[in-house]
Amino acid sequence: MRKLAALLLAPIVLAGCGAPEQPPSSPAAAGSVTGAVTVFAAASLTETFTQIGKDFEAGHPGVRVRFNFGGSSALAQQISQGAPADVFASASPANMKQVADTGAVTFVRNKPQIAVGKGNPLKIATLADVTKPEVKLALCAQQVPCGAAATKAFEVAKLTPKPVTLEQDVKATLTKVKLGEVDAALVYRTDVSAAADDIDGVDFPEAIQAVNDYPIVTLTNAPNAAGGKAFVDYVLSEKGRQVLTTAGFDAP
Amino acid sequence: MRAVRARVPVALVIPALIGLAFLVLPLIGLVIRAPWATLVDHLSTAEVGEALRLSLICATSATAICLVLGVPLAWMLARTEIPGRRIARAFVTVPLVLPPVVGGVALLLVFGRRGVIGQYLDSWFGFSLPFTTTGVIVAEAFVAMPFLVIAVEGALRGADPRFEEAAATLGASRWMAFRRVTLPTVAPGIAAGAVLCWARALGEFGATITFAGNFPGTTQTMPLAVYLALEQDPDSATVLSLVLLVVSVAILVSLRDRWIGARA
Numbered sequence: 001m002r003k004l005a006a007l008l009l010a011p012i013v014l015a016g017c018g019a020p021e022q023p024p025s026s027p028a029a030a031g032s033v034t035g036a037v038t039v040f041a042a043a044s045l046t047e048t049f050t051q052i053g054k055d056f057e058a059g060h061p062g063v064r065v066r067f068n069f070g071g072s073s074a075l076a077q078q079i080s081q082g083a084p085a086d087v088f089a090s091a092s093p094a095n096m097k098q099v100a101d102t103g104a105v106t107f108v109r110n111k112p113q114i115a116v117g118k119g120n121p122l123k124i125a126t127l128a129d130v131t132k133p134e135v136k137l138a139l140c141a142q143q144v145p146c147g148a149a150a151t152k153a154f155e156v157a158k159l160t161p162k163p164v165t166l167e168q169d170v171k172a173t174l175t176k177v178k179l180g181e182v183d184a185a186l187v188y189r190t191d192v193s194a195a196a197d198d199i200d201g202v203d204f205p206e207a208i209q210a211v212n213d214y215p216i217v218t219l220t221n222a223p224n225a226a227g228g229k230a231f232v233d234y235v236l237s238e239k240g241r242q243v244l245t246t247a248g249f250d251a252p
Numbered sequence: 253m254r255a256v257r258a259r260v261p262v263a264l265v266i267p268a269l270i271g272l273a274f275l276v277l278p279l280i281g282l283v284i285r286a287p288w289a290t291l292v293d294h295l296s297t298a299e300v301g302e303a304l305r306l307s308l309i310c311a312t313s314a315t316a317i318c319l320v321l322g323v324p325l326a327w328m329l330a331r332t333e334i335p336g337r338r339i340a341r342a343f344v345t346v347p348l349v350l351p352p353v354v355g356g357v358a359l360l361l362v363f364g365r366r367g368v369i370g371q372y373l374d375s376w377f378g379f380s381l382p383f384t385t386t387g388v389i390v391a392e393a394f395v396a397m398p399f400l401v402i403a404v405e406g407a408l409r410g411a412d413p414r415f416e417e418a419a420a421t422l423g424a425s426r427w428m429a430f431r432r433v434t435l436p437t438v439a440p441g442i443a444a445g446a447v448l449c450w451a452r453a454l455g456e457f458g459a460t461i462t463f464a465g466n467f468p469g470t471t472q473t474m475p476l477a478v479y480l481a482l483e484q485d486p487d488s489a490t491v492l493s494l495v496l497l498v499v500s501v502a503i504l505v506s507l508r509d510r511w512i513g514a515r516a
Contacts, residue, residue, distance in 0.1 A: 073483040136383070141466065143484040164383035165465030168480065176465070180366040181382050 036064045037227035038084060040075040042091035042145065042214065043169035044110060044187075047194045048247045049089065049235075055243070056234045063227060071144040071169035072096075079219065086228030089216040089235070091170075091188075092145035096215040104215035107235055108249035112149045112210050113189040114202040115177045122183050127157045127204045130184045138176040138185040141166040145212055146173065150186040153210040174199070188212075190248040213252065279497060286494050287487040294491040302469045303477040304495065310385065310473060311453040314392035318400045318449050323442060326404035327430065331413070341405075348398040355394055356462025363390065363463075387464035388471050392453035400442075400449040407441020408434070444507060451503050455496070 037056075041049045046069045053065035068075065068085070072095035079085050079099045089107070090096040096104045116124050124130060130137050131154075139161065140147035147166065154161050164182060167173040174191050176182045178198045192201035216235055218228040234240050245251060287294065294300065328334070329341050347355055363370040365380040374380045381387040415437065419429040435442075457475040464471040466480065474496055482489035 071483070077483045077486075138465070141480055143480070163467065165467050165471065167466065168461070179360065179364060181360070181364050181380075 033060050033063050033224075033227045033230045035224050035227060036066055037086050037224055037231050038066050038068070039087040039089065039228075039231060040068045040070075040079060040083070040085040041087075041089040042072045042075070043069050043171040044091055044146065044191055045069065045089055045214075046171060048190070048244050048249070051243050052235060052240050055239060056231055059234070060230065063230075065231065069171075071140070073098075073141075073143040073145075074168065082221075084221075084223045085219055086222040086224045087216065087218055087231050089214060090145070091214055092148060092212050093215055094148070095145060096217065100217045100219065104217040105232075105236065106213045106252040107216050107241075108214045108244050109252055110188045110190055110212050110214060110249055111207045112146070112153055112186050112212075113192050113207065114204060115174055115185045115187050115192050115195075115199050116183065116202055117177065117180060118198060118200055120200050120202065124184055124202055127153060127206055128159055130186070131159050131161050133162065135184055136182040137161060137163045138165050138167060138173045138182040139163040140170055140173050140186070141168055144169055146170040146187060149188075149210045149212050153186065153204070153206045156206045156209045157204075193248045211250075214249075282490065282493055282497060286490050290487065291491060291494075294488055295495070297488075299468055299477065300488075300492060300495070303472055303474050303492070306385065306388070306469065306472065307454055307474040310388045310392055311450050311456075313389045314396055314453040315400075315446055315450040317389065317393045318397040318453075319442070319446060322397050322400040322445075322449075323404055326401045326408060327434070329401070330405045330408035331416075331434075344398050344401050346398075347395055348402070352395050352456060352458030352460075353462050354458075356391060356459035359391060359394060359459065359463040363387075382463060383465045383467065383471060385464075385470055388460050388473060391459040391463045392456045395456050395459050396449040396453040399452050400445040403445030403448060404438060404442050407438040407445075410441075411437045447503055447507055451500060454499065 039049065039053070046067075049067060049069075053067060057063055057065055068078075068083075070078075072090040072092055075085075075088065076090065076095040076098040079088055088096065088099055090104075091110070093104070093106075114124060114127070114130060116122065122129075122135060124135065129135065139150045142148065142151060144167075146169075150161070165176065167176065170187050170191055173185045174187050174195060177185045177187075178195060189201065189203075189207075192199060216232055218225060218232050222228045235244075241251065325344065329337060329344070360367065360382065362368045363373070363381045365371065365374050365382065370380060381390055411434070415433050416429045419433045420426070424432065454473075455475055456473070457479065460471070460473060461476055461479075466472050466476050468477075472480075474492055478489050478492045478496070481492060
């Protein structure tokens, strides 16, 4: 009931900003979310959020969800420079803190995994194997959550990795394995499952200590706050959560 | 005469001034927002030095490659009548208009470890270009070479071919005529082309990060460092940008007499 009230009120509050594309007085707008919802989400959420976006649009006729997927650090930077986003879903609390101090909710967790070429040609079995000099390794840059998770994992294992490249987001890192340019990369388990046709994943015990929390928030300066809130609610709902857990994300 | 010239149409002046402001304001913003107090600290960090050194080495090497391959290519386009010359010229201009990141993808598909040519480099010589400094040079040369070729070809077309013909009638071979007559004539054009090519290589981002990856000291050139620093430490990004701005202005000043001054 409170949710409904918020949805009813939001267009009226927003009317002052001139943001909604439909006039709030029209009967169609009352009680429904309208216009475009802009979601900035971590690259590792590309597949799941695209699916959730489609489901959300199906349940809210007339609403369009637009995504900007990228490294959480790059997205946080864009938002703090004034990018018109309604929702931010980050792959780490650190990048969330750059744009929102309060209000963010952890909606999933994700574990790092070693991505290797199909059939694991170099027989990589442990985290120590990827630090061998003959193994070409790609990592995410330190400021991106998957890079921070990798650093943590290597610290726990007391290993010093020798990556050949530090990529700007997890999908770019994964692509280097897909193309065969590197032999191994540290990405998230969910990224490996999403690309299971081209690559294999290798679990390692230290991953448990490098788990990332994913927070999501409706931004304070959201041009479409009602739409943003409805989307966040949908992600947190049973249906949204199911898409995420099916893809290999852990419930918080 | 003076009175007529003084009446400048407002319809032209206003958009002109807006256009000028549009081009100049972002640069002024960069200078205003630069963390002057901590500038020296930022500049003296190891990362900045490494990125700057790598950028200069790669841009200079790429320019050298472009000179060795590009000047003969420009000569072929300007002075020969071989079949397919017009198609060749069209191909030379493609990297000019191609988004550099597309160039990076294309390079990856050809010279990558599984690429059309790269797979043989890897299996025969155990050598692969991505993630190496050589890879950065290749990416920069790919993007920058058209600038040199177009500039030199333009200079060659502007030069009178009768001097070469005269050299030929005096018994000089075509190679001799090229070396002793053509090259000295178009030297200013080559110099201007080389500087433009070098500047383009110095600023290269898309093809480099796509093809050569990003690792400090090996493949992280200044533009990549700026891009990644912006996410973590905007002040560093501003300082790095300022360095690139200074280098670019220095190039412009060095070109002033040769290139801009010549037309003014």
